[in-house]
Amino acid sequence: NWQGINDQDILQHYSTESFEKNDLQLNRCFYEDHYMNQWEFKTDYKLPLKQNINAEAGIHVNHRFFSADKSTTQLDIASNLWHENLLYSGIHSFSEDMKSAYILMSGNMNKISLQAGLRTQYYTRITDIPEQSLYINFNKLYFFPSLHLSLQGENNSQWQLSYSRRINLPNDWFTSPVPYYNDGFIVQTGNPDLKPELFDVAELNHIRFVKQHMLSLSLYSRITHNAVERITDKDGSGIYIISHKNLSNKYYYGFETGMNFNLSRKMSLGIFANLYAIQAFVNDDNLTYNYNEMSYSSRFNFQYKFLKNSAVELSGFYEGAEREAHGKREPLYSVNFGFRQNLLKNKLNISLSANDIFHTYSYRYSEINGNFKSSLDFRGEFPVVFIGISYRINDFKPSQNTQQNNVPAMGI
Numbered sequence: 001n002w003q004g005i006n007d008q009d010i011l012q013h014y015s016t017e018s019f020e021k022n023d024l025q026l027n028r029c030f031y032e033d034h035y036m037n038q039w040e041f042k043t044d045y046k047l048p049l050k051q052n053i054n055a056e057a058g059i060h061v062n063h064r065f066f067s068a069d070k071s072t073t074q075l076d077i078a079s080n081l082w083h084e085n086l087l088y089s090g091i092h093s094f095s096e097d098m099k100s101a102y103i104l105m106s107g108n109m110n111k112i113s114l115q116a117g118l119r120t121q122y123y124t125r126i127t128d129i130p131e132q133s134l135y136i137n138f139n140k141l142y143f144f145p146s147l148h149l150s151l152q153g154e155n156n157s158q159w160q161l162s163y164s165r166r167i168n169l170p171n172d173w174f175t176s177p178v179p180y181y182n183d184g185f186i187v188q189t190g191n192p193d194l195k196p197e198l199f200d201v202a203e204l205n206h207i208r209f210v211k212q213h214m215l216s217l218s219l220y221s222r223i224t225h226n227a228v229e230r231i232t233d234k235d236g237s238g239i240y241i242i243s244h245k246n247l248s249n250k251y252y253y254g255f256e257t258g259m260n261f262n263l264s265r266k267m268s269l270g271i272f273a274n275l276y277a278i279q280a281f282v283n284d285d286n287l288t289y290n291y292n293e294m295s296y297s298s299r300f301n302f303q304y305k306f307l308k309n310s311a312v313e314l315s316g317f318y319e320g321a322e323r324e325a326h327g328k329r330e331p332l333y334s335v336n337f338g339f340r341q342n343l344l345k346n347k348l349n350i351s352l353s354a355n356d357i358f359h360t361y362s363y364r365y366s367e368i369n370g371n372f373k374s375s376l377d378f379r380g381e382f383p384v385v386f387i388g389i390s391y392r393i394n395d396f397k398p399s400q401n402t403q404q405n406n407v408p409a410m411g412i
Helices: none
Strands: 002-015 019-051 053-076 082-083 092-111 112-129 135-153 159-166 186-187 197-209 211-235 240-262 269-285 287-306 310-319 327-328 330-341 346-357 363-369 372-376 384-391
Touching: 211 363
Parallel strands: 186 240
Antiparallel strands: 002 019, 019 053, 053 082, 053 092, 092 112, 112 135, 135 159, 159 197, 197 211, 211 240, 240 269, 269 287, 287 310, 310 330, 327 363, 330 346, 346 384, 363 372
């Protein structure tokens, strides 16, 4: 369960050329009281059938409910009276239910490993806003097959072939049509008709070990159905409105190569590079077009074990620019730091990690839409630091006296 309050007052003044505050232009108050609860149930069952062959099945049920009571009032400057803006007010409830079941078969035969499975998911999403007489019930049954094949080759090499279908469900703030003010000039509003994104992913991997080093090469394709993309608009008063819509189907084709070097007993370095092509088919309000482009990404990971049970890690990534239906996302890059210390015969683990230590990560998006041009830049105010402490009591290993099943328990 979770409950929170968002209270926002916006004052907007005219100013002189030297930006000294002048007459009041806008006074708006936004209040939101929101509540969420969530529960889930999951169980799995595994059955060995024959030698090196296993069957596995399970179910997973997840329920989430979100409710927000929003109120927006605005001052009429001429009369000095407050009025409620009904368009930006009201109770909004959002419920999401997922009922899933799967079956999986896996086995080994000589040098071949095979795993095949099928998962079904019944997805229900209800958006209810009584003040706007809006009630949308979205429900659909999905099927997700998967296949993974592995072949052990000669000279310490391995071939892998895989296919899977995946899903990305929209967040509740992507589907709520009640606008949310970021500030006096930017409003976010959701799309209650938004569909989940579906992905078909196929990969062919080759891994080769040379002494203590690893070389890898991957060929892949990924198809994104109902891709969710940003759409923007501007009203008559200059307010910038951000929303999302299923605009396109995207096809990604590429290859990734990587090397993992064990420089010494204490140091290792991994470097990976990815080059891919994008083909997109856009359908926006009966306006159909397509585009093609190339992009690339890279990542690295360096680890140094300066003591027996201590290690530091430096990692980073770079993602090239990528076009969207109405704009362009600029390159992303960041460097992260990590530290791990094991104590008490590896029972106590202390870890520390810091993301974006050089404060370079920034999501920048530019767009030309109709009669206006926009550029957005979102970045964190400071790096985020995580500290974790864990202690393992018994590694889940049964003690010797548990083998005496016929001995009655004593005491409580």
